[in-house]
Amino acid sequence: MTKENTITVALAGQPNVGKSTLFNLLTGLNQHVGNWPGKTVERKEGTFTYNGHAYRLVDLPGTYSLTANSAEEVIARDFIIKERPDVVVVVVDAAILERSLYLVAELLPLPAPVIVVLNMMDVAQQEGFCIEPEVLEAALGVKVMPMVATKNIGVRGLVKAIDTVARDGYVYTPKRPEIRADHKEVLEKIEGLIAGCVPEPYPQGWVALKLLEGDREITRMMQECLPDERWEAVHDVLRAHDDALMAVASGRYEWIGRMIRAAVIRPKAGQIGLTERLDRWAAHPFWGLVILAGILGLTFWLTYAIGAPLQELLDIYVVGGLAKLARAGLAGAPAWLSDLIVDGAIGGVGAVLTFLPILVIFFAVMGILEDVGYMARAAYVMDGFMHLMGLHGKSFLPLFLGFGCNVPAVLGTRVIESRRARLLTIMLAPLIPCTARMAVVTFLAPAFFGSAATFVSWGMILLALVVLALSGMLINKTVFRGRRAAFIMELPLYHLPNGRTIGLLVWQRTLAFLKKAGTLILVVSVVVWALSVLPGGEIETSFLAQIGRLLEPVGRLMGFDWRLMVALLTSFIAKENSIASLGVLFSAGEEAGLAETLAATFPAPTALAFLVVQMLFVPCVATVAVVRQETGSWRWTFFNVGFLLLVSWAAGAGAFWLAHLVGL
């Protein structure tokens, strides 16, 4: 390794071991979040310098093993095998050493040199473990660095160790795990059969082991690379040993047992820790739901109590000020240009900007709940309910994010392993009433229903959730034929939240939202603005109005006129646009007068139907865009939009006729 070259370090680790905390400590804000090529898996990369060297740190996805059970596992091992990082740092949790060393057992047979980080030494000590890193280091034959990442203890030592390992003179002599004795012969047989046919850069012994484990990717690869009769021979051996997966896995655990026997003194059994005591309530089938409901209520209260006033201030001072400034600056320019900038562009940016305080607060609360370890419990207690839709508890987390904004909800479905469950969750996410939709309802409900407004608003939320549950059952039964993914999930130990980790999480989620939603909303709002002024300059005669009139017959069913249709169309940019559109169309100018005008124009059944349709309608453009990105398919995207169009219309018509029947 020459001094000028950048040293590549891969960061590996199982979920919940504090890997991102360490990543953030090493790179700070020098990090970049993107996607792994061709995959919807987050890729984080950052840089740091030490001793005059530049280091590139690549955060591999958190995985329990390196067998091709998920896209994350394939990404992690492909990176190590194909990109050959100079050092692989693997983070393990000292408090669950046995299980987290499993990934180490998978990493050691690969060619890149490994450094083991023993994180959470403080937690391990509290739990009663006594661990000697030097003994473990001698047993494994690789560097073992103790650490408390949340307290910034041991990080300098790690950087020094990375520097040593990356140097030319370092001799890497790991003690690699061996297969269980009863399968040694089979492994050698397979290795003999595939010898000479394994494509570069895959290590031959590793490929043989993965074949024995029944790894799908490697099996497919070798089937292509081997001559037919040789593959037949391999296949016969594998078929005779289809129990080998368990033999390999338990072999690894036996090896781990030998490694830690000398290095760890375990606490006496039967000790009841804080986590177990808290879980008696938080994971209880009844009290757990009560606690969850309380936390959700508090989250919403906090979001609105702090977020809404901030939102108003931003709207008046920043967006309003920006518009005034632009008007003044463009005084000499043609009127259409100043309108384009102020009404089209600034209007669109404003919609995104004023939305930020609510989102940031929401993300922060979610981040704390995640970091503390509570979210896994929420998923656990919601598992029964999610079962109704053929989903399991894990789908609850992204759906909950949807109450803030549907965009992060769709992005958040990445935590779900099975493609089927993930698709279904994405399809359902737009039915969660986001803050923007709630803003429309909280504005219109008092106008139409006066004192019953609160009741109507809660009814709308309930309706959306019922429709979500029914849609989930329907799509699951029909499209996915009732298949269900397995529910296996680690419940991490509770621990104190780490400000830095949460801060960076909020920052990254907000940035992702701004990038995605910001640009799209800007473009679409300019287009819709153009449609609303062309060709004559008046909205009543514009293209948008013409489209609205064209669609009026569809809305007639519920007593909608073309103006309500236009309001729905513009809500495609951002949900809260409906109100602004109605304001323009009823030439109330001031939103204050709008409420009375609307109430006088439309009878209660139509008003109710409008709220229902607004609630369940096609999601905003930003959500549609992420649905396309995350499903990777236009077919699913169109299916989602079409499905929601149908559902919103059916529910709207139903509400309209029901309201008529009861004589509202």
Add this chain to the structure above:
Amino acid sequence: MRNEPETHQVAPSSKSENEMVALSTLYPGERGMVAELLGGRGVLGRMAALGFTPGAEVRMLQNFGHGPLIVLLRDTRVALGRGEASKVRVMRA
């Protein structure tokens, strides 16, 4: 499920020593040793990585007779669905 008071202490059942049962039938506090796993390769692989391998010791932490349950396995709390738990065969300790 028997109508026993829920307990978190070790409460070995008297008659059923060394009997092979589904993990989902263990009572809270009971211990067992994983004997075998049934099911498809994908699920097996994930469960094996989390520590469900023959010989591993498990302790039931929460089991209400319906819905998902929580076990302690290799110092980790693992939540799993009843369907998954019924595919793990354990020797009652």
